[in-house]
Amino acid sequence: MTGELFSQIQLPAKLEYLGIFIASVKDAAEKYGFARTRISEIELAAEEILVNIFNYAYQNAETGCVQVITGTDGNRRFFIEISDTGIPFNMLQADPPDLTSDISLRKIGGLGVFLARELINDISYYREDNKNILKIRV
Amino acid sequence: MTGELFSQIQLPAKLEYLGIFIASVKDAAEKYGFARTRISEIELAAEEILVNIFNYAYQNAETGCVQVITGTDGNRRFFIEISDTGIPFNMLQADPPDLTSDISLRKIGGLGVFLARELINDISYYREDNKNILKIRV
Amino acid sequence: MELAAKDQGGAVVVSVKGKVDTATAPEFGKYLSEQTDKAAKTLIVSMSGLDYISSAGLRVILAAAKKMKEKQLDFILAGLEGDVKNVFRIAGFLSLFKVADTEESALKQI
Amino acid sequence: MELAAKDQGGAVVVSVKGKVDTATAPEFGKYLSEQTDKAAKTLIVSMSGLDYISSAGLRVILAAAKKMKEKQLDFILAGLEGDVKNVFRIAGFLSLFKVADTEESALKQI
Numbered sequence: 001m002t003g004e005l006f007s008q009i010q011l012p013a014k015l016e017y018l019g020i021f022i023a024s025v026k027d028a029a030e031k032y033g034f035a036r037t038r039i040s041e042i043e044l045a046a047e048e049i050l051v052n053i054f055n056y057a058y059q060n061a062e063t064g065c066v067q068v069i070t071g072t073d074g075n076r077r078f079f080i081e082i083s084d085t086g087i088p089f090n091m092l093q094a095d096p097p098d099l100t101s102d103i104s105l106r107k108i109g110g111l112g113v114f115l116a117r118e119l120i121n122d123i124s125y126y127r128e129d130n131k132n133i134l135k136i137r138v
Numbered sequence: 139m140t141g142e143l144f145s146q147i148q149l150p151a152k153l154e155y156l157g158i159f160i161a162s163v164k165d166a167a168e169k170y171g172f173a174r175t176r177i178s179e180i181e182l183a184a185e186e187i188l189v190n191i192f193n194y195a196y197q198n199a200e201t202g203c204v205q206v207i208t209g210t211d212g213n214r215r216f217f218i219e220i221s222d223t224g225i226p227f228n229m230l231q232a233d234p235p236d237l238t239s240d241i242s243l244r245k246i247g248g249l250g251v252f253l254a255r256e257l258i259n260d261i262s263y264y265r266e267d268n269k270n271i272l273k274i275r276v
Numbered sequence: 277m278e279l280a281a282k283d284q285g286g287a288v289v290v291s292v293k294g295k296v297d298t299a300t301a302p303e304f305g306k307y308l309s310e311q312t313d314k315a316a317k318t319l320i321v322s323m324s325g326l327d328y329i330s331s332a333g334l335r336v337i338l339a340a341a342k343k344m345k346e347k348q349l350d351f352i353l354a355g356l357e358g359d360v361k362n363v364f365r366i367a368g369f370l371s372l373f374k375v376a377d378t379e380e381s382a383l384k385q386i
Numbered sequence: 387m388e389l390a391a392k393d394q395g396g397a398v399v400v401s402v403k404g405k406v407d408t409a410t411a412p413e414f415g416k417y418l419s420e421q422t423d424k425a426a427k428t429l430i431v432s433m434s435g436l437d438y439i440s441s442a443g444l445r446v447i448l449a450a451a452k453k454m455k456e457k458q459l460d461f462i463l464a465g466l467e468g469d470v471k472n473v474f475r476i477a478g479f480l481s482l483f484k485v486a487d488t489e490e491s492a493l494k495q496i
C-alpha cells in the first residue's frame with residue numbers, strides 16, 4: 001500500500017510565505033480529517049518550525065528555500081515533511097527553555113521548538129544532501 | 139550556467155488554491171524584476187491556464203494535482219512550468235474564439251486560452267508520463 | 277472586489293473596483309444580473325477602479341450586455357484604463373460594446 | 387487580529403481577538419508596549435476572543451509582564467480558553483502569571 005501525496009510547496013524561506021505554507025498544511029490536515037483542536041496544534045507546530053527556518057537557517061548566507069510536503073505514508077498515517085538547505089540544525093537536540101524562573105528572570109523566547117515538540121510526539125530529523133529534513137508524523 | 143528554481147507548488151486542482159498558485163507566480167515575477175504591467179499579464183495567463191485545469195482536466199475522474207514551478211533557465215530567462223495529470227489537452231491547438239459576431243450571437247466563454255496565448259508569446263506543450271506540461275517562457 | 281450601484285437620472289451606474297478573477301467573478305455576475313433583471317434604462321458599468329479582470333469577468337460582462345440587448349436597452353462600459361483596457365481590447369470587447377472614457381462622458385451619450 | 391483598549395476604573399483592559407501568529411505579533415507587541423509604557427495601574431489582557439497564538443505572541447506577553455513588574459504594577463491574563471489556554475499551559479505561563487477566567491473576575495482581583 002502506498003501513501004498519497006497531498007501537497008508539495010517550495011518557496012523562499014521568508015515570513016511573507018508563512019501563510020501559504022500554513023494554508024497547505026491546514027488544508028491537508030482537514031482533508032485527512034483531524035479534529036479542530038488537533039489541526040490547530042499541527043498548525044502551531046508547523047508555524048514554529050517554519051519561522052525558525054526563516055529566522056535562523058540562512059542566517060549567514062543567501063536565503064534559500066523551504067519545502068513542505070504533506071501526505072499519508074504507506075500506513076495511511078498523516079505526515080508533514082519540512083526541509084531546508086540551511087545550516088545543520090536538529091531541533092530534537094535543542095536545549096529546553098527556561099520554564100521555572102519568575103517573571104523578572106524568565107528568558108524571553110526559546111519556546112518555539114519546545115511547543116512544537118510538546119504538541120507533536122513523533123518528529124524525526126535527518127540531514128541528507130546538505131538538507132535538514134524534519135518528518136512529522138501525526 | 140544553470141538556472142535558479144524560485145518556487146514549486148503542488149496542490150489539488152481546486153479553485154480554492156488559485157490564490158496560492160497566483161501568489162507564487164507573482165512573487166517570482168516580481169523577484170525576476172518584471173514591470174507591473176508585465177506581471178499583471180503573467181498573472182492573467184497563469185490564472186486562465188490554472189482555472190482551465192481546475193475546470194476541465196479532471197472532469198471524468200478524481201481531482202488530481204497541479205504543479206507550478208517558477209524559476210530561470212540556463213539563459214537566465216524566466217519560466218513558469220504548469221503540469222497536471224488530467225486528460226491530454228494541448229491549449230496550443232485549441233480553436234480560436236468567436237471575436238467577430240455581434241453581441242446577440244457572440245459566444246460566452248472561450249476567451250481564457252486565447253488571452254493566455256495573446257499575452258505570452260512563448261508557450262510550449264508536451265505530454266510526458268501521463269502529464270500535460272506547459273512551459274511558459276517570458 | 278467592491279461593487280456599488282447608483283441611479284443617475286437616465287442610467288444605472290454599476291461600479292466595480294479591485295480584482296475580478298475566477299474567485300470573485302460569480303459575485304460580480306450575481307450583482308450585475310440583478311441589475312440587468314430590474315433595469316428599465318441604460319446600464320453603465322464603471323471600471324475606473326478596476327485593477328484586474330480575467331476571462332471569468334469578461335463572461336459576466338458579455339452576459340449582462342446580452343440581457344440588455346434583449347431588453348433593447350443601452351449598455352455602456354466606462355472608465356477602462358491601462359492593463360484592464362488591454363484585456364478588453366484583446367478579447368475584442370472594445371469594438372463589441374459602447375465604450376466611454378469616463379462615467380461622465382458615458383452619461384452624456386445617453 | 388483585532389486590538390482594543392479601554393479604561394475600566396482600576397485597570398486598563400487590552401483585548402486581543404483573532405490570530406496572533408509570527409506575522410501579526412509585531413503589531414500586538416507595539417500596541418501592548420504602548421499600553422505598558424503609559425500604564426499607571428493594573429493591566430488586564432483579555433483573550434476570550436483569541437483563536438490562535440504562537441510563541442511570537444507569548445514573547446509579547448512576557449515582555450509586557452516584565453515591564454509591568456518593573457513598574458510594580460499588576461498584570462493579569464483573562465479569558466483564556468481551549469486551544470489557546472493549552473498553549474499557555476505548555477509554555478508554563480499559567481503558573482507564571484496572574485490568571486482570571488473572565489475579564490470581570492480579573493477586575494474583582496484588583
Ligand SMILES: Nc1ncnc2c1ncn2[C@@H]1O[C@H](COP(=O)(O)OP(=O)(O)O)[C@@H](O)[C@H]1O
Nearest residue numbers: 052053056057089094108109110111112113114
Ligand atoms: N532552523 C534552525 N536553524 C538554526 N538554528 C535554529 C533553527 N531553529 C531554531 N534554532 C535555534 O534554536 C533556538 C531556539 O528556537 P526557539 O525555541 O524557536 O526559540 P527562539 O526563536 O525564541 O529563540 C533559536 O534561538 C536558534 O538559536
Ligand SMILES: Nc1ncnc2c1ncn2[C@@H]1O[C@H](COP(=O)(O)OP(=O)(O)O)[C@@H](O)[C@H]1O
Nearest residue numbers: 190191194195227232246247248249250251252
Ligand atoms: N486543461 C484542459 N483540459 C481539457 N480541456 C480544456 C483544458 N483547458 C481548456 N480546455 C477546453 O478548451 C475550451 C476553451 O477554454 P477557454 O478558452 O478557457 O474558455 P472556456 O473555459 O470559457 O470554455 C474549454 O471549454 C475546454 O473545452
